[in-house]
Amino acid sequence: MINVTRQPYDPGLSGWNSVLPKHQGFGSLSGHTSADIVIIGAGFAGLSAARRIKQIDANARVIVLEARKIAEGPAGRNSGFMIDLPHNLASKNYAGDTSSDQKQIDVNRAAITFAQDSTDEYSMPEEALRQSGKINAAATDKGHRHNVEYARHLNNIGESSTLLNETEMREICGTSYYLGGLYTPGTALLQPALYIRCFANGVAKSGVSVFENSAVRALEKTGNGWVVSTQKGKVSCDSVVLATNGHVESFGFYKRRLMHIYLYASMTAPLDDEQVRQLGGEQRWAFTPADPMGTTVRKINELGGTRIVVRNRFTWSPERHVTDAKLVSIAKRHDRSFNARFPQLSGCLMEHRWGGLLCLSQNSTPAFGELDKGLYSACCQNGLGTAVGTASGMAIGEMQMGVSSKLTEFFKLGGSPNRLPPEPIASIGANAVMYWRELKAGREL
Numbered sequence: 001m002i003n004v005t006r007q008p009y010d011p012g013l014s015g016w017n018s019v020l021p022k023h024q025g026f027g028s029l030s031g032h033t034s035a036d037i038v039i040i041g042a043g044f045a046g047l048s049a050a051r052r053i054k055q056i057d058a059n060a061r062v063i064v065l066e067a068r069k070i071a072e073g074p075a076g077r078n079s080g081f082m083i084d085l086p087h088n089l090a091s092k093n094y095a096g097d098t099s100s101d102q103k104q105i106d107v108n109r110a111a112i113t114f115a116q117d118s119t120d121e122y123s124m125p126e127e128a129l130r131q132s133g134k135i136n137a138a139a140t141d142k143g144h145r146h147n148v149e150y151a152r153h154l155n156n157i158g159e160s161s162t163l164l165n166e167t168e169m170r171e172i173c174g175t176s177y178y179l180g181g182l183y184t185p186g187t188a189l190l191q192p193a194l195y196i197r198c199f200a201n202g203v204a205k206s207g208v209s210v211f212e213n214s215a216v217r218a219l220e221k222t223g224n225g226w227v228v229s230t231q232k233g234k235v236s237c238d239s240v241v242l243a244t245n246g247h248v249e250s251f252g253f254y255k256r257r258l259m260h261i262y263l264y265a266s267m268t269a270p271l272d273d274e275q276v277r278q279l280g281g282e283q284r285w286a287f288t289p290a291d292p293m294g295t296t297v298r299k300i301n302e303l304g305g306t307r308i309v310v311r312n313r314f315t316w317s318p319e320r321h322v323t324d325a326k327l328v329s330i331a332k333r334h335d336r337s338f339n340a341r342f343p344q345l346s347g348c349l350m351e352h353r354w355g356g357l358l359c360l361s362q363n364s365t366p367a368f369g370e371l372d373k374g375l376y377s378a379c380c381q382n383g384l385g386t387a388v389g390t391a392s393g394m395a396i397g398e399m400q401m402g403v404s405s406k407l408t409e410f411f412k413l414g415g416s417p418n419r420l421p422p423e424p425i426a427s428i429g430a431n432a433v434m435y436w437r438e439l440k441a442g443r444e445l
């Protein structure tokens, strides 16, 4: 019997979800039912696995169980960059080594194609996914040097990118905060909550049973399968997929091998016409920071009006929880980063603030594969959760159906997350490294 030790904690309401009309949603699991496959977690990995399974066998009986409401978890509260290129958060400029980067690009692009196909098949609104590229924005000379090094690395692996100067950046975003940028065309930009809601509706229409507010509390191995239990229901099934990202550790797997990190974002109230005019620049743009520890900024112009979304700070959270005091101090940091970039918008209020978990491993390896007979994991997406989560879901779906592909090979051969140092060494070390790197990020933060 596996008892789940921790349930998801997602502080604050994600702005992406809050600006959308109320979602009709799904019921929660009750009573005792059966399925061929139960997928736990309705994020990128879980929903992509469900779609891939149904593509291979439309008759497969698939149930998805989600602890929160759809899109309330990390999948609906991220910054929406579905990045095709290497994005190593532990590096100084996102680059990794050449051969692994090329494989990663293939995987990320397979995921983006799958996501684009899903938006077409499920008739999602245009703003759910736009293939518009992104800019690595540099606010310092050091950030600019990172961009130049990254551009050189991309060129070496045959990838195009365009360096932008200070004037070009100002014309795009309306602020003179940035010294330069590096545009890469392959990133898809999500309205993450909209994309996840539409995706869940789409797989449900294809015959997948989706249940929300259905946190899994226990798994029990039976003679030829598993029984999955929530507070009010049970499912007997042949196999189970854990698509819970870092919460795979709450099921007792990969203990002391996963790094649980909270990220934080704030979204302004809609800008009024005068503020839009004062800001200037293009209607929409999306900046990742030239230093991975810096601030991600998006200007959106969608259903909820014209808004700015900022994301910065990382906190190490092995207990997968964060205090209210931490949220307050991070909100102040967001305000400082926003005001420094947009002095012409002083007085513009932040309407939404939230945090959410991502999961890394020390050797950037996913927690993927068969854990026990009929029990699978598609977790630990290493900072590229929208793309890699999608790809690992596709691969685990194929494995369920006995299909072998480049994707399944990539994930099967990926190895296993390394063991972390014992506590308190791991926490002290991680906090010290993050503090030092954020300090060094300077104006990029």
Ligand SMILES: Cc1cc2nc3c(=O)[nH]c(=O)nc-3n(C[C@H](O)[C@H](O)[C@H](O)COP(=O)(O)OP(=O)(O)OC[C@H]3O[C@@H](n4cnc5c(N)ncnc54)[C@H](O)[C@@H]3O)c2cc1C
Binding pocket: 004, 006, 007, 008, 040, 041, 042, 043, 044, 045, 046, 065, 066, 067, 068, 072, 073, 074, 075, 076, 077, 078, 079, 080, 081, 082, 083, 214, 215, 216, 217, 243, 244, 245, 246, 247, 262, 263, 264, 265, 311, 355, 356, 357, 358, 359, 378, 379, 380, 381, 383, 384, 385, 386, 387, 389
């Ligand atoms: C503020 C922020 C900004 C980010 N920006 C980006 C970005 O721009 N680009 C990017 O690629 N990534 C980004 N990320 C990371 C990204 O959101 C995650 O890596 C991604 O959501 C992982 O997808 P997943 O499907 O593996 O897991 P998740 O999206 O975490 O989905 C797992 C689901 O499992 C559910 N679950 C857990 N335990 C149980 C249980 N016991 N029973 C039932 N359900 C359970 C959870 O509620 C959750 O919904 C960001 C994250 C945050 C918080």
